[in-house]
Amino acid sequence: MSTQNFYIALLHSPVYDKKGRVSVTSIANIDIHDIARCARTFGVKRFYIVSPIAEQRALAEKIVFHWQSGFGSTYNPSRKEAFALVDLKGALDEVLEDIACRVGKKPRIVVTGARLAGECLSAAALREKVQSGEDPYLLLFGTGSGLAEEILERAHHRFEPIQGPEEYNHLPVRAAVAILLDRLWGK
Amino acid sequence: MSTQNFYIALLHSPVYDKKGRVSVTSIANIDIHDIARCARTFGVKRFYIVSPIAEQRALAEKIVFHWQSGFGSTYNPSRKEAFALVDLKGALDEVLEDIACRVGKKPRIVVTGARLAGECLSAAALREKVQSGEDPYLLLFGTGSGLAEEILERAHHRFEPIQGPEEYNHLPVRAAVAILLDRLWGK
Numbered sequence: 001m002s003t004q005n006f007y008i009a010l011l012h013s014p015v016y017d018k019k020g021r022v023s024v025t026s027i028a029n030i031d032i033h034d035i036a037r038c039a040r041t042f043g044v045k046r047f048y049i050v051s052p053i054a055e056q057r058a059l060a061e062k063i064v065f066h067w068q069s070g071f072g073s074t075y076n077p078s079r080k081e082a083f084a085l086v087d088l089k090g091a092l093d094e095v096l097e098d099i100a101c102r103v104g105k106k107p108r109i110v111v112t113g114a115r116l117a118g119e120c121l122s123a124a125a126l127r128e129k130v131q132s133g134e135d136p137y138l139l140l141f142g143t144g145s146g147l148a149e150e151i152l153e154r155a156h157h158r159f160e161p162i163q164g165p166e167e168y169n170h171l172p173v174r175a176a177v178a179i180l181l182d183r184l185w186g187k
Numbered sequence: 188m189s190t191q192n193f194y195i196a197l198l199h200s201p202v203y204d205k206k207g208r209v210s211v212t213s214i215a216n217i218d219i220h221d222i223a224r225c226a227r228t229f230g231v232k233r234f235y236i237v238s239p240i241a242e243q244r245a246l247a248e249k250i251v252f253h254w255q256s257g258f259g260s261t262y263n264p265s266r267k268e269a270f271a272l273v274d275l276k277g278a279l280d281e282v283l284e285d286i287a288c289r290v291g292k293k294p295r296i297v298v299t300g301a302r303l304a305g306e307c308l309s310a311a312a313l314r315e316k317v318q319s320g321e322d323p324y325l326l327l328f329g330t331g332s333g334l335a336e337e338i339l340e341r342a343h344h345r346f347e348p349i350q351g352p353e354e355y356n357h358l359p360v361r362a363a364v365a366i367l368l369d370r371l372w373g374k
Contacts, residue, residue, distance in 0.1 A: 018263075030217050034359045041351040041358055076205075078357040163374040164228040170265040171228055172221045175365035178358070179373070182366040187350040 005136040006184075007107060008039060008177065009048035009095050012056075014148035022150075025143040027056045032063060034174040036082040042181035046102075047085045048095045057088040064088075092140075092151065099136050107138035111155040112180060113146045114169050120160040123183035129157075130184075139180070141173050192323040193371075194294060195226060195364065196235035196282050199243075201335035209337075212330040214243045219250060221361040223269040229368035233289075234272045235282045244275040251275075279327075279338065286323050294325035298342040299367060300333045301356050307347040310370035316344075317371075326367070328360050 010031060013024040027049060039047040051057055064086050066072045073080040089095050100106045110126060121129075130137045139159065140147060152158075162179055163169060171179075197218060200211040214236060226234040238244055253259045254270040276282050287293045297313060308316075317324045326346065327334060339345075349366055350356060358366075 034362060037357055037359055038362050040355050041349075043352040078355070081355065082357065162228075162369065164368075165230040165372055165374070168227050168265070168268065170224055170269065171365070172224055172361075174359075174361060175221060175225050178362035178365045179369040181351075182349065182369070185352055186366070187352070 004045060005103065005133065006044055006130050007046045007048065007095075007099055007136065007138045008035070008044050008141065008181075009050055009092070009138060010035060010141050010143065010173065010177075011092065011147060011151065012049075012051040012053075012143050014150055015142045015144040016146055016148060018145050020145070022148045023144060024052060027051050027060045029063060031143070031174060032060060032083075032086060033079070035177050036086050037079070038178045038181050039085050040082040042185040044085065044181065046087055046099075048087050048089050048098070050089050050092060050095060052090050054090070057090065060088055092154070095138065099138065103136050105136060107136035108156040109154055110137060110139045110157045110159050111147055111152050112139060112141050112159045112161075112176060113152070114161050114171070114176075115146070116158045116161050118158065120158045122160050123180070126157070126159065127184050141177055143173055191232060192290065192320065193231055193317050194233045194235065194282075194286055194323065194325045195222070195231050195328065195368075196237055196279070196325060197222060197328050197330065197360065197364075198279065198334060198338065199236075199238040199240075199330050201337055202329045202331040203333055203335055204331050207332070209335045210331060211239060214238050214247045215330075216250060218330070218361060219247060219270075219273060220266070222364050223273050224266070225365045225368050226272050227269040229372040231272065231368065233274055233286075235274050235276050235285070237276050237279060237282060239277050241277070244277065247275055279341075282325065286325065290323050292323060294323035295343040296341055297324060297326045297344045297346050298334055298339050299326060299328050299346045299348075299363060300339070301348050301358070301363075302333070303345045303348050305345065307345045309347050310367070313344070313346065314371050328364055330360055
């Protein structure tokens with residue numbers, strides 16, 4: 001199974017807050033840990049954390065350094081391996097450029113969200129596209145109350161929302177990442 | 188889809204630490220939040236947090252109260268709904284008795300773990316058993332480095348481990364809960 005051309009990004013801006021206003025969220029330490037470990041387990045090539053706030057990126061880089069090269073790297077070698085996938089960027093366009101530099105092509109953008117409607121890709125359909133190997137794919141996750149419209153408009157595809165047996169649907173973004181990566185790449 | 192007779196529990200003892208010694212872990216605030224939200228989304232009837240340390244249970248109960256009845260209940264009503272599923276217990280036997288009190292029968296125990304071997308149930312097979320409605324089912328998750336042997340020995344079934352495309356397999360327990368509940372009850 002090839003996940004060679006598959007990337008994920010966690011956006012802290014532009015996202016909605018709980019009142020539906022476009023806003024910027026803070027980088028959460030637990031997101032770095034949980035999502036890096038999921039990304040490594042499911043063969044994701046790179047996990048981008050996107051925030052326009054330089055001080056927050058600097059703090060996140062300190063955390064990444066601790067587990068990559070500091071005391072954490074010998075205390076927990078499996079964490080070191082997961083953190084090797086993490087990259088901090090200031091905006092989505094920097095992510096697209098970074099992937100273009102690595103593989104010579106900008107990625108197709110796939111957005112996620114609990115309330116996405118319209119034509120959506122199933123996990124099987126997206127897996128097939130990635131495995132065709134023609135283009136790199138970037139799966140975007142929003143913090144707060146989800147990705148802002150201006151990001152949704154830039155997407156090439158929408159990923160089918162996760163839904164349980166009832167109406168209630170308030171998963172942490174960490175859980176959404178785990179579930180969608182398992183649907184795509186779990187054995 | 189009926190998940191009426193389906194329960195989960197997160198055990199903080201007896202579990203292995205990273206050196207393979209049987210130990211007790213601390214209750215983590217993030218586990219309460221993330222797992223309660225997943226449990227509510229996927230129709231789990233009750234989410235038990237098991238710790239033998241009374242002070243830790245008391246602290247966790249304070250947190251649950253905040254989101255259930257305190258300021259958090261009006262600040263975030265969807266969190267209130269998720270936290271309504273949470274129950275603190277001192278040991279696995281108390282969980283079994285609580286379920287027996289509720290439905291008149293002790294549950295069948297299903298254990299999870301990244302390194303489980305031997306005969307394991309797939310999600311489809313477990314779903315079928317739960318839906319047959321004969322018995323309540325309790326899915327157990329271990330913190331630290333997983334459930335201790337004395338717990339595994341008490342299980343009626345083992346749940347097929349999650350596996351990505353490669354060898355690496357170090358998911359946070361929060362991610363494992365999200366993935367297995369989605370495999371069982373996701374649409």
